[in-house]
Amino acid sequence: MTDTIWPPNFDNCTDPKYLVLIQSLRCAVHGGQLPVGERLPTVRDLAWDLGITPGTVARAYKLAVEEGLLETTVGRGTFVAEGRNVPVTDPDPLVTDSQSGDIDLRAVRVPDVGQDGAIRAAMAQTLKDGSRYLLCPDSTTDKVARAAVVQWIGQDIAGRISADDVVLTLGAQSASMIALQSCLHGASPVVLTEEITFPGVRHACRLLRAEVIGIGLDQHGIRPDRLEEALRRHGGQVLMTSAQAHSPTAIHTPLERRQEIAALARRYNVQIVEDDCYAISPTDVPSYRVLCPDRTWYLGSLTKAVSSALRFGFLVPPEGRAQQARHVAQSNFYGVPQPMLDICAELILNGQADGIKRRVLAAIDERVRVAVNILGSWNIRWRPDVPFIWLRLPQGWRGSTFVRACDAEGIRIKSADEYALPDGHAPNAVRIALAPELPVSELQAALETVSRLLSKPPLLNEN
Structure with missing residues (x-):
């Protein structure tokens, strides 16, 4: 890509120029060529000096700020950050603590x-069944739970699927992370999503060092024209969306709009991660997993419909990619704990859920x-x-x-x-x-x- 030279040399470079620039920034900051507190040129000045577009510089500066290499102050400029070795974290927690009196x-x-009673009864039943809890769960011991998920999702909601198409996760946020880890690649991956969205999307993209691009909405959800504009300008590997019931807007995306989005995903070779957590009522509108079975990662959980305490989620990857996603899940947490698998399977299969x-x-x-x-x-x-x-x-x-x-x-x-x-x-x-x-x-x-x-x-x- 480039060596530690600052400013970077673009001669004989085959990588995108903003990647060369961000790599040169990393090398120069960590190598001391750009010391703490050093003021960098403005976007326009550096673009002029390097003979590249201001948008290329702005994109590299943005990545460097997200990585903690640089910091910007309105009216003062861009500087090498003092805490450049401190990971950038999202200050907003995903779990909201209640405050007394509010x-x-x-x-x-x-x-x-009445969830408590049903969950306790399921626990008691699993103990009566004589389950053994000694080894890590595997594709044999979790098969009953995967079959239960197929029953829970229902006929045709995510396409004609079997237990072999299901990957079990520690809730929906875990499923999102596994889907993204399975899809994203390269030095600077790009994720597209609704311009206002559940904070978990922001957290996941930050953890995976992915640039996240917001897409404009109307009353039917993501606007196809805005999506195509973003794909042309930024590229993109993944579209994350909640088409059935979007948080925080409660928007439901109708079939015609989903078909337009699906067509764009095919045209630009984009994977779709479809979060269906809030869709707990029946629907006759097909999911993206039905419309694009070759590129949609459908995910859900029992969190919104049964109990948040169970932390039981699931992911239905595109056709032929379940084994890949299962390997990614195992790399993250080996597997959902077997007692939780047994309890949730019991709740679903006995009709309590x-x-x-x-x-x-x-x-x-x-x-x-x-x-x-x-x-x-x-x-x-x-x-x-x-x-x-x-x-x-x-x-x-x-x-x-x-x-x-x-x-x-x-x-x-x-x-x-x-x-x-x-x-x-x-x-x-x-x-x-x-x-x-x-x-x-x-x-x-x-x-x-x-x-x-x-x-x-x-x-x-x-x-």
């Missing part, structure tokens, strides 16, 4: 519909009705089977200001900013989870407070 409408939790899911859906529907009755006059998006409300704020409110106003009332919600990608666009909106642990009367009172605040925007009152 009404927490941030985290999505599963309603309590399906009964819990039906009761969970009924509990979600009840709370969505309460929320829509109170907030229905505002600009909201909702579904009877999704346990949160997406609220676009009226004129006079900004997301961060509204979150603080709710916080002052003892109500915790999430701004759209928390779902935005780095340097990405965030709409003026908030997500409100429907707190199944709260009595309905307390949820109703909290939502009435939210509605009251919405009607008194400070920016308008100042006028």
